[in-house]
Amino acid sequence: MEVKRSSVIKPQLKKNLWKAEEDLILKNYVETHGEGNWATVSDRSGLMRGGKSCRLRWKNYLRPNIKRGEMSEEEEDLIIRMHKLLGNRWSLIAGRLPGRTDNEVKNYWNTHLNKKCVPGKRKATDPDHHQHEENDEINLNKKKKLSPLCHSESSTESAGLIRTESVSLNGRKEEKDQESTVTDPNWMEITDSFNYDIDQYPILPGKNATFVFDDEPLAAYLDSFVLFEPFGCDGGGGAVRTDAINHVVTNNY
DNA sequence: AACACATTCAACCGCCATGTA
């Protein structure tokens, strides 16, 4: 039988689902004392939960501006596109969806979108799974057409143009430091760090201004950079609503 | 109604990066 070496016997921490009263305690505590120091939260608040558990509960469910409920088509579309480029970078993807958490995006992908986007993931026991795959593709294409992220060619005609080479993207850490203030949950804001020649390329945020790309997005860089994807194209040039871009800074790579 | 199976999603786990003493 193993003997505990530590003289400090930690109290048994609670697990499983949070109760409403626990939520209330945590919410009150954080609102009073602020976020951070999660390890001390359980001690001082009286919650018998680990710091990580408290942090997760706050971050995913209790903090203000959390958006619950079904994903909109635009959100779904954005997740699919970003996942295509970034892979399982859930926090990065969630960062582009105001009010959504990485956990929610991850779950949504695993339960809804994975089947759609990775045909092999559909259960082979499903007698109609080949038909589903076809329908899924059709539905996806329909969504692409419907999505406001996509623009007809004519929509680019009156838009400002910019080359991908003229911009670069900042990293994860910096990206996390700013909160979106955009009220429309489906779109991001342009921040001060988005630097471009406004005289040469006059663009008004939220006015469907469009960028046209000369080349494929620099996929290799996207691993650690914020997405700057030519939405609505399968390669080559593409267009993106400027208000879908959050942080872009001038050349630094 | 009862059971089996499938699906969803909240929560946990382990690992890693960073900050600090």
Added chain:
DNA sequence: CTACATGGCGGTTGAATGTGT
């Protein structure tokens, strides 16, 4: 430089719920 604490991330689990028979 090292050790430790903390926070953040993605992967995984399992209880709750839904659906089919």
